[in-house]
Amino acid sequence: MSKKQDIMVATLDLIHEEGLQSVTFSKIFKRANVGSGTIYNYFVNKEEIVHAVYKEARLHMGEYLVQGFIPEASLYERFKRLQLNRLQFGIDFPKEYLFIDSFSFSPYISPEVRNMDDAHNSRDVVLSVIIEGQKNGIFKEMESHLCHQLIHGIITSILKGYYVQKYPLNEIQIQQILEASWKAILV
Amino acid sequence: MSKKQDIMVATLDLIHEEGLQSVTFSKIFKRANVGSGTIYNYFVNKEEIVHAVYKEARLHMGEYLVQGFIPEASLYERFKRLQLNRLQFGIDFPKEYLFIDSFSFSPYISPEVRNMDDAHNSRDVVLSVIIEGQKNGIFKEMESHLCHQLIHGIITSILKGYYVQKYPLNEIQIQQILEASWKAILV
Amino acid sequence: MSKKQDIMVATLDLIHEEGLQSVTFSKIFKRANVGSGTIYNYFVNKEEIVHAVYKEARLHMGEYLVQGFIPEASLYERFKRLQLNRLQFGIDFPKEYLFIDSFSFSPYISPEVRNMDDAHNSRDVVLSVIIEGQKNGIFKEMESHLCHQLIHGIITSILKGYYVQKYPLNEIQIQQILEASWKAILV
Amino acid sequence: MSKKQDIMVATLDLIHEEGLQSVTFSKIFKRANVGSGTIYNYFVNKEEIVHAVYKEARLHMGEYLVQGFIPEASLYERFKRLQLNRLQFGIDFPKEYLFIDSFSFSPYISPEVRNMDDAHNSRDVVLSVIIEGQKNGIFKEMESHLCHQLIHGIITSILKGYYVQKYPLNEIQIQQILEASWKAILV
DNA sequence: GATGAATGAGTATTCATTCAT
DNA sequence: GATGAATGAATACTCATTCAT
Numbered sequence: 001m002s003k004k005q006d007i008m009v010a011t012l013d014l015i016h017e018e019g020l021q022s023v024t025f026s027k028i029f030k031r032a033n034v035g036s037g038t039i040y041n042y043f044v045n046k047e048e049i050v051h052a053v054y055k056e057a058r059l060h061m062g063e064y065l066v067q068g069f070i071p072e073a074s075l076y077e078r079f080k081r082l083q084l085n086r087l088q089f090g091i092d093f094p095k096e097y098l099f100i101d102s103f104s105f106s107p108y109i110s111p112e113v114r115n116m117d118d119a120h121n122s123r124d125v126v127l128s129v130i131i132e133g134q135k136n137g138i139f140k141e142m143e144s145h146l147c148h149q150l151i152h153g154i155i156t157s158i159l160k161g162y163y164v165q166k167y168p169l170n171e172i173q174i175q176q177i178l179e180a181s182w183k184a185i186l187v
Numbered sequence: 188m189s190k191k192q193d194i195m196v197a198t199l200d201l202i203h204e205e206g207l208q209s210v211t212f213s214k215i216f217k218r219a220n221v222g223s224g225t226i227y228n229y230f231v232n233k234e235e236i237v238h239a240v241y242k243e244a245r246l247h248m249g250e251y252l253v254q255g256f257i258p259e260a261s262l263y264e265r266f267k268r269l270q271l272n273r274l275q276f277g278i279d280f281p282k283e284y285l286f287i288d289s290f291s292f293s294p295y296i297s298p299e300v301r302n303m304d305d306a307h308n309s310r311d312v313v314l315s316v317i318i319e320g321q322k323n324g325i326f327k328e329m330e331s332h333l334c335h336q337l338i339h340g341i342i343t344s345i346l347k348g349y350y351v352q353k354y355p356l357n358e359i360q361i362q363q364i365l366e367a368s369w370k371a372i373l374v
Numbered sequence: 375m376s377k378k379q380d381i382m383v384a385t386l387d388l389i390h391e392e393g394l395q396s397v398t399f400s401k402i403f404k405r406a407n408v409g410s411g412t413i414y415n416y417f418v419n420k421e422e423i424v425h426a427v428y429k430e431a432r433l434h435m436g437e438y439l440v441q442g443f444i445p446e447a448s449l450y451e452r453f454k455r456l457q458l459n460r461l462q463f464g465i466d467f468p469k470e471y472l473f474i475d476s477f478s479f480s481p482y483i484s485p486e487v488r489n490m491d492d493a494h495n496s497r498d499v500v501l502s503v504i505i506e507g508q509k510n511g512i513f514k515e516m517e518s519h520l521c522h523q524l525i526h527g528i529i530t531s532i533l534k535g536y537y538v539q540k541y542p543l544n545e546i547q548i549q550q551i552l553e554a555s556w557k558a559i560l561v
Numbered sequence: 562m563s564k565k566q567d568i569m570v571a572t573l574d575l576i577h578e579e580g581l582q583s584v585t586f587s588k589i590f591k592r593a594n595v596g597s598g599t600i601y602n603y604f605v606n607k608e609e610i611v612h613a614v615y616k617e618a619r620l621h622m623g624e625y626l627v628q629g630f631i632p633e634a635s636l637y638e639r640f641k642r643l644q645l646n647r648l649q650f651g652i653d654f655p656k657e658y659l660f661i662d663s664f665s666f667s668p669y670i671s672p673e674v675r676n677m678d679d680a681h682n683s684r685d686v687v688l689s690v691i692i693e694g695q696k697n698g699i700f701k702e703m704e705s706h707l708c709h710q711l712i713h714g715i716i717t718s719i720l721k722g723y724y725v726q727k728y729p730l731n732e733i734q735i736q737q738i739l740e741a742s743w744k745a746i747l748v
Numbered sequence: 749g750a751t752g753a754a755t756g757a758g759t760a761t762t763c764a765t766t767c768a769t
Numbered sequence: 770g771a772t773g774a775a776t777g778a779a780t781a782c783t784c785a786t787t788c789a790t
Contacts, residue, residue: 003754019294021208025781035755037783046781102289105347107206140363146348153344154337154371160292161336164301168330176329180337184371190771212764222772224766233764377775393668395582399760409776411762420760476663479721481580514737520722527718528711528745534666535710538675542704550703554711558745564750586785596751598787607785 004042006032008053016095020050020103051113054103057096062119064089069125075138078129080178083155087177090159091169098163101156123148130185139185147185154181191229193219195240203282207237207290238300241290244283249306251276256312262325265316267365270342274364277346278356285350288343310335317372326372334372341368378416380406382427390469394424394477425487428477431470436493438463443499449512452503454552457529461551464533465543472537475530497522504559513559521559528555565603567593569614577656581611581664612674615664618657623679625650627686636699639690641739644716648738651720652730659724662717684709691746700746708746715742 010032014023025046029036043049065085069078090097103109130147133139139147158177162169188196197219201210212233216223230236252272256265277284290296304310317334320326326334345364349356384406388397399420403410417423439459443452464471477483504521507513513521532551536543562570571593575584586607590597604610626646630639651658664670678684691708694700700708719738723730 017294019208024779026779029756036757036781037755038753040782041753140367142363143354146353149348149353150341150344153347154340157336157340157343158333161332164292166332166336173329173333176327176333177337180327180371183373184341184367186370211762213762216773223764223774224772225770227765228770391668393582398758400758403777410760410778411776412774414761415774514741516737517728520719520727523722523727524715524718527721528714531710531714531717532707535706538666540706540710547704547707550701550707551711554701554745557747558715558741560744585783587783590752597753597785598751599749601786602749 003032003034003038006034007039007042007049008056011049012053012057012095012099015050015053015099020099020106020108047108050103050108051110054100054109054113055116057093057100058116059119060093060096061089061100062122064093065118065122066120066125075129075133075136076182079133079182082126082129083151083178083181084174086152086155087159087169087174090155091162094159094163097159133185137187140187142185151181151185154184190219190221190225193221194226194229194236195243198236199240199244199282199286202237202240202286207293207295234295237290237295238297241287241296241300242303244280244287245303246306247280247283248276248287249309251280252305252309253307253312262316262320262323263369266320266369269313269316270338270365270368271361273339273342274346274356274361277342278349281346281350284346320372324374327374329372338368338372341371377406377408377412380408381413381416381423382430385423386427386431386469386473389424389427389473394473394480394482421482424477424482425484428473428483428487429490431467431474432490433493434467434470435463435474436496438467439492439496440494440499449503449507449510450556453507453556456500456503457525457552457555458548460526460529461533461543461548464529465536468533468537471533507559511561514561516559525555525559528558564593564595564599567595568600568603568610569617572610573614573618573656573660576611576614576660581667581669608669611664611669612671615661615670615674616677618654618661619677620680621654621657622650622661623681623683625654626679626683627681630686636690636694636697637743640694640743643687643690644712644739644742645735647713647716648720648730648735651716652723655720655724658720694746698748701748703746712742712746715745 007028010028011023014027014031018027025036025039028039028049039049043052065082067085069081069085071078073081104114127144127148130139130144134141134144134147154177158169161167167173194215197215198210201214201218205214212223212226215226215236226236230239252269254272256268256272258265260268291301313335314331317326317331321328321331321334341364345356348354354360381402384402385397388401388405392401399410399413402413402423413423417426439456441459443455443459445452447455478488501518501522504513504518508515508518508521528551532543535541541547568589571589572584575588575592579588586597586600589600589610600610604613626643628646630642630646632639634642665675687709688705691700691705695702695705695708715738719730722728728734
């Protein structure tokens with residue numbers, strides 16, 4: 001693994017363990033096993049590292065979200081696939097998921113990074129499913145971004161409880177959650 | 188207002204305005220109009236202040252959540268009352284609500300504070316409503332904490348959109364949300 | 375002596391010994407016997423310290439330059455008094471003199487500080503003597519600031535040789551220098 | 562041009578543009594278009610480069626100073642030739658002249674470099690002219706190094722004003738200056 | 749000889765904390 | 770109890786220097 005990757009991995013780990021606010025350069029150096037000056041061969045400052053880690057995580061999640069998505073499947077199937085993928089990503093990559101969630105709304109993120117394109121336009125895929133459902137009279141009429149946020153919010157909330165070990169997330173729970181989020185936005 | 192209260196109010200305001208990570212002691216001193224040494228008469232360090240603010244906010248919210256809660260009312264009425272109270276608290280006290288949400292799942296909170304008892308055991312009240320609904324075959328069978336988290340997640344989601352002024356929250360929208368969260372967990 | 379004075383004295387000493395470029399904060403702390411944070415109670419940054427030291431030195435020199443200056447004395451007497459005072463200041467306060475000379479033309483000085491008023495308007499006193507001499511046909515016609523610079527340049531040059539111990543500066547040498555600078559600008 | 566020359570030229574240019582204190586190795590590398598390690602094939606450290614540049618400039622100036630110097634010419638002719646050469650060198654090579662002037666009296670120069678022999682013993686040539694003039698009763702009796710410094714000081718003063726474009730230096734001004742410096746040291 | 753990635757000691761500055769008043 | 774001057778450990782970042790290629 002390259003030094004650059006070492007640095008990014010160490011940074012994400014530290015953000016997860018201690019929170020963005022307590023990630024210091026000296027912690028990154030030690031964790032990544034590089035000299036203190038080495039970082040500056042790859043990043044101009046700390047902000048850059050965090051943004052690079054964020055972009056990578058966003059791309060990773062973007063790819064994950066559309067895995068197995070079949071445009072021809074029923075609305076219900078497509079909806080559940082998208083929600084499942086998000087939930088599964090959160091389960092498999094808690095560090096990435098939490099970091100994306102917290103950093104996306106932090107004052108430290110630059111606008112262009114927050115509004116970056118996701119891999120495979122995953123955001124647009126979700127939005128188009130919502131809009132289709134509303135057009136067909138299946139989903140409640142509401143601003144599509146609000147609806148988007150609502151179904152994300154449920155997943156995020158559930159994951160946060162899971163991360164602090166309030167409950168397990170097995171096949172059964174997962175199906176219950178997908179069902180609940182579907183019903184929450186039905187007419 | 189006591190110096191201690193001045194300090195706590197200033198701290199919550201600053202957390203809301205600039206985020207936990209950029210709140211420094213000197214900002215607190217200036218905002219609270221106290222000398223730099225004064226804090227140490229009340230708190231042993233910064234962590235203590237934040238925890239104290241968190242506890243107070245949790246107690247405040249705990250009281251609020253059970254306002255007008257009538258144990259004898261119907262399940263539906265009681266459920267809606269609890270969800271309404273939470274939503275209303277978030278509308279009336281955005282600083283408290285957001286801070287509780289973010290701090291509860293941050294790496295900085297100590298487990299015993301996260302799991303503190305709420306005023307009036309509000310958490311237990313909510314949980315008992317959920318369990319009752321499940322016993323009566325009205326709510327889907329699922330781990331009660333999962334269910335709890337799910338209906339909170341919907342409220343939190345909606346509030347975050349409201350805070351960034353994506354939409355208003357009037358009587359109509361509020362009733363729709365309560366309805367949606369009720370339907371999300373019906374069998 | 376106040377901490378602030380300690381810091382300024384230490385700074386001037388270090389500039390003299392090692393040059394502006396190698397004066398570091400840690401050297402200042404140690405020399406001044408103060409904690410590293412103490413400086414920031416008095417100066418917002420290093421630039422401020424250097425400017426404060428410069429201003430003080432300029433004020434000191436400004437007072438010195440007009441000592442014993444008698445407006446009613448002959449042009450020759452007044453000219454020699456001004457040149458003597460400058461030379462004597464350089465002999466008595468080499469640290470101040472060298473620092474003023476080098477910093478005045480450095481790219482680090484702010485314009486407002488470079489153009490600050492000297493104590494007793496000593497610069498104007500010198501210029502008016504030059505202009506008077508030119509009007510009376512005693513001094514060569516040339517741009518007054520150029521003439522000013524020329525007679526300063528002689529003193530500065532002589533002092534720099536003296537500082538590196540090329541020669542002594544006793545009563546005899548001093549009179550020779552005053553005489554030479556007078557003759558250099560005669561018609 | 563050799564890499565070594567590239568490095569020295571870049572260094573002098575940078576000193577002139579930004580001042581000795583802000584010349585860093587990385588600026589030199591980039592300006593000279595050499596790899597960062599290359600310097601160490603020629604110089605053991607930064608101090609070495611600066612001293613090498615200084616020595617070269619001194620040699621260059623030393624040669625220039627005695628150009629067209631005719632030992633058999635009259636004292637007046639020889640004096641004017643030396644002063645003219647110095648002035649002309651300053652006009653033609655401002656970077657070298659200013660660097661020599663500032664570095665000669667800086668705390669960074671080592672004594673042996675400051676007292677190095679000039680090309681063609683130009684310093685001795687000047688001194689011998691001074692001494693001859695004093696023996697013949699033409700120049701005032703004063704310490705020869707003091708006299709040397711004095712006539713240099715006038716040239717340096719004039720050049721500094723010229724560099725900041727206070728005035729032009731054409732044939733006429735040049736003759737006035739040579740005349741003034743001659744008169745300054747006459748008995 | 750020439751290179752530039754890697755290094756770590758050193759820099760200015762911040763900030764929680766102490767303590768004499 | 771209340772204060773704020775003084776502190777120094779810790780921070781982000783720079784830069785001369787090394788060394789494997």
